[in-house]
Amino acid sequence: MLMSGVCQHHNALIYKVITFMRTRIKICGLTRVADAVHAARCGADAIGLVFYPPSPRHIALEQGRTISRALPAFVTRVALFVDADPAQVETVLTDVRPDLLQFHGDESPEYCRQFGVPYIKAARVKAGLNLVQYAALYADAQGLLLDAFVPGQPGGTGLSFDWTLIPENLPLPLILSGGLDPENVRHAVQSVHPWAVDVSSGVETSKGIKDAAKVAKFIQEVGNADR
Ligand SMILES: O=C(O)c1ccccc1N[C@@H]1O[C@H](COP(=O)(O)O)[C@@H](O)[C@H]1O
16 A cells, blocks of 8 residues: 555654655755755755746746756756747757756646656646646656646745645645745645645745745755655
8 A cells, every 4th residue: 555656645754754755855956056065955856947928037048058967966856837839839949958847837648758758747726626636637747836827827836835735645746835934834844735735936036036944944944844
């Protein structure tokens, strides 16, 4: 049962209790090399690069390549898209060489699979959305990222959602996002027991500009929650 893929979210909680497993951390929406390197040095497991032109955190290909190359080994480079033209995804794959794709829009399972690259799928949580069924559709994803539902804004809103809507029997590793910050992330980890947390707005001074002290504190607080 522990290793089965049936109940990944619940299994994460059991592993945390018996093995002191730590919660993984993704810092998203990096636009500057120094911010990305700082996050990695503080202990971030993954760095998110936004390739969604309407976002204030959107970066050009060249900047994505520069940030990606500046990162040390064993930090996962994640490229984020929202309902992008597949040709744009292919261009980022060729030029930036991310390790993981994050699809944050209404992409179908077939769309997500077509690139043959590991991906995570975001779901924007609202009452009535069956998250177990949703996760089952994306069974080959590396994780299900849960974010707040804000009409007209696909993500990076700085708003959280009702965590009681998260079922225990999610069949994918749970990545919790939406309105997390250094002040609330400890409570979030201890309440939800996600595989990973993801933050953008909550560690910024302004959109796309990360606050070094907030990034450090956020990562420290996740560690405090795990202990
Ligand atoms: O960061 C963005 O600008 C963004 C734009 C479009 C879709 C997703 C985006 N970011 C993701 O949004 C969530 C929550 O962010 P926040 O911490 O509430 O600001 C997170 O998963 C980011 O990866």
